[in-house]
Amino acid sequence: DAGITQSPRHKVTETGTPVTLRCHQTENHRYMYWYRQDPGHGLRLIHYSYGVKDTDKGEVSDGYSVSRSKTEDFLLTLESATSSQTSVYFCATRQVDEQYFGPGTRLTVT
Amino acid sequence: QQPVQSPQAVILREGEDAVINCSSSKALYSVHWYRQKHGEAPVFLMILLKGGEQKGHDKISASFNEKKQQSSLYLTASQLSYSGTYFCGTVISSGSARQLTFGSGTQLTVLP
8 A cells, every 4th residue: 555545536517617636645756747547448558757747648648748847746737628538537656666556546538 | 368267157166176277478587376256356466487496375375387388277176256357467577567468268156
């Protein structure tokens, strides 16, 4: 358990609206990751961060942006939500080689 | 590229054994195994590093064949609590990012 919380845990939003998901960790891990999980696709990496203000793209980054102004917080923003972004979003942190996941946020875009 | 897991699903009776396989077309630095129960987050089980030893705890163990870029997860004398979806994740580079690419999962059901 890496002390990871995500907020909100559930959200329903309309197409075209901006959405921000928050990941908070208490373990001071340098690396943080955002994944989305969809049936049949497993977990896919959206963006990751390797330090404050240091971020990079993952496999499915289109339509998403991230920010990290403090070690403990990693934000994922959908600038203009689309129905294809309906998914479960997981945040993770890494200690040495092991990644630990937060509880997830279920996002529905109508 | 996504690793390939097999089988996609398996149903067992309590006490039976199961093997889940994970293969990659690329040379791997490490293989990670997770279990996820419905509606919950993936839970880390173990990691196998290139050049490392076979891992295990309790009745769950795993191996990593570096020549074939394959890993197998072994569940012996399965318990009801083993039910869930098992994912392998692979890392192809020892670079600092250690990006994980996950397979599509194996759904394991243990019946009484």
